[in-house]
Amino acid sequence: MKIIVFSKAFREKTVGELIGLAQSYGMEGFDLCVRPGYPINPDNAASALPDAVKGLNAAGLAVPMVTGNFDLLEPGHPTARPILAAMDRAGVRLLKLGYFAFDPRKQGYWQEVDRIRRLLEGWQKLSREHNVRICYHTHSRRCMGLNCGLLMHLLSGFDPQCIGAYIDPAHMVVEGEEFPVGVAIVLQYLSIIGLKDVLLRRVEVNGHGSVAEQWVPAGEGMVDWTGVFDELARVGFDGPLSVHCEYSDLAEPLESVARRDVAFFKAQRDRVART
Secondary structure, three states: OOEEEEHHHHOOOOHHHHHHHHHHHOOOEEEEEOOOOOOOOOOOHHHHHHHHHHHHHHOOOEEEEEEOOOOOOOOOOOOHHHHHHHHHHHOOOEEEOOOOEOOOOOOOHHHHHHHHHHHHHHHHHHHHHHOOEEEEEOOOOOEOOOOHHHHHHHHOOOOOOOEEEEEOHHHHHHOOOOHHHHHHHHHHHEEEEEEOEEEEEEEEEOOEEEEEEEEEOOOOOOOOHHHHHHHHHHOOOOOOEEEOOOOOOOOOOHHHHHHHHHHHHHHHHHHHHHO
């Protein structure tokens, strides 16, 4: 299990600067954000992505995943084939799609499931053409597939070599799904794990309680990381672990917190590797 970092938080950094950051902080690779405004973006991915991956690999860093823009949802999107072709040339085998939002006041749930599954049929064809697995992320707060149980409404029956589950223990906490149960549900499709921590707190709404989340440094939230890593070891998961470096409020520089998060998750990974 390699500890990689999602490059979203480091938008201004060049590939050379990402290499320096990784070597300084003990990162083992990157999930590269390929979005408008980033050094590698949909317009230049054909050449910039293979060049970037070559440079990162030469520095001993893995690039197992690319994350597309939020609107990369349909296989007919104009950037889909160019990005997949660039990934194939670069040897990057996992692509993270955007999110399908769901509004229960305006949409029928099962109609949306059927619509998304038709799109995934198209993605599966592209996956086979380019040898890239298409992954969908469990994201809380009214996204389709917001936990593992609902994610399988979308993924069940597809080829797990083509379509993958990207699960996130913190979002699972928000949505009330126990990690070992979620892993059991998606195990055949399990491709990558997102790492961040969340603290749930009570807030007052109209004279009663509700729940708000605060994204906090690793170990300061409510994710049972001992349980998470024990379960990953138990099922023999050996895929990438992507540190997201997402926080609600920071009183210190981002890079300092990111360094601690990487060290925290490496310690958890190394603990289960020794058992």
